[in-house]
Amino acid sequence: MQLVHLTDLHFGCEDKAALHAAKKYxxxxxxxxxxxxxxxxxxxxxxxxxxxGDWMRGLEAPVMLTPGNHDVPYYEMLGRLLYPWDRFERAAVGIQTEAWHTPLWSIVPINTARAWQFRFNWAQGEISRGQTAIAGAELQRAQEGALRIVITHHPLDWPNDAPIKGLTRGGLRGLEKLIDSGAELFLSGHLHFASARLVGTRALSVTSGTLSQRVRHEPCAFSVIRRPEPQVIETEVIHIVQGVCQSASTRRFTLAGLPHLDQPAEIHAQV
Ligand SMILES: [Fe+2]
Known part of the structure; x- marks a missing residue:
């Protein structure tokens, strides 16, 4: 199984060379x-x-998408209040945005972005108890042996070494509950920073880099996720320098409690 994890494309200030390289990869x-x-x-x-949306639909692989805080009408108060997600939904037509179950994975999206909030910084994320409960129930639908993946824009656990400081409201509570519901892998973005760390012994949390001009502390980057053995998750960070993909690091994490797959069968994913 091999998944490519992209995030923070930021069309409007995208890095065209990085997008081209990622598409080629x-x-x-x-x-x-x-x-x-x-x-x-x-x-x-x-x-x-x-x-x-057009760029994602042009990729030679099935694509799954969850929104971020920049995907609402950013400087339009009326749009934020009246139709925060309409444009995003129109752009995402033909792209998987709901939970996706296959024999090899269950991917459950949670929208942590908010059109407005009762706090100063509306860029920050939040996960509610209701969202956590719905996602937890969705994880229960995973087939035996499927890797259970939760995807969010904002990291539920904010890495200490991230280039920007912040907090996802309800993040740690949600993380704990979702792991209790069987989540094994968390994928997120927002930081423009690639990282991977174990959460206890049962789950791995990964953030990926950006493909935009808004780089922070590292070049444009994306991540590749593999599962070479049922208990092992491999993450590879790919840097894109002057339009060329370069493998920057590969790490392997062993999780306790992953169920054993009898047959690591070929995946035939349908969007
Ligand atoms: Fe963001």
Missing amino acids: IAETKPDAVIVTGDISKDGLESELMAA
Whole structure:
């Protein structure tokens, strides 16, 4: 199983060379799926979102998408209040945005972005108890042996070494509950920073880099997720420098409690 994890494409200030390189990498390596964890646009403009949707639909792999805080009408108060997700939903037509179950994985999306909040910084994320409960129930639908993946834009656990500081409201509570519901892998973005760390012994939390000009502390980057053995998750960070993909690091994490797969069968994913 091989998944490519992209995030923070930020069409409007996208890095065209990085997008081209990532698309080429996907065409050549043929991952089973591409997961995009939000912030596909810069300002939530219709033109930006549609361009991002067109680009994702042009990838040679099934794509799954969850939105980020930049995917609402960013500087339009009326839009934030009245139709925060309409443009995003139009742009995402033909792309998987609901929970996705196959024999090899269950991917459960949770929208942690908010059109407005009772706090100063509306860019920050939140996961409610209701969202956690719905996602937990969805995880229960996973087939035996399928890797149970939760995708969000904002990391539920904010890495200490992240280039920006922040907090996802309800994040740690949600993380704990979702692990109790069987989640084994958390994929997120927002930080423009690639990281991977175990959460206790049963789950791994991964953030991926950006494919936009808004780089922070590292070049444009994306991540590749593999499952070489049922208990092992491998993460590879790919940097894109001057339009060329370079493997920056590969790490392997062993999880306790992953069920044993009798047959690591070929995946035949349907969107
Ligand atoms: Fe973001």
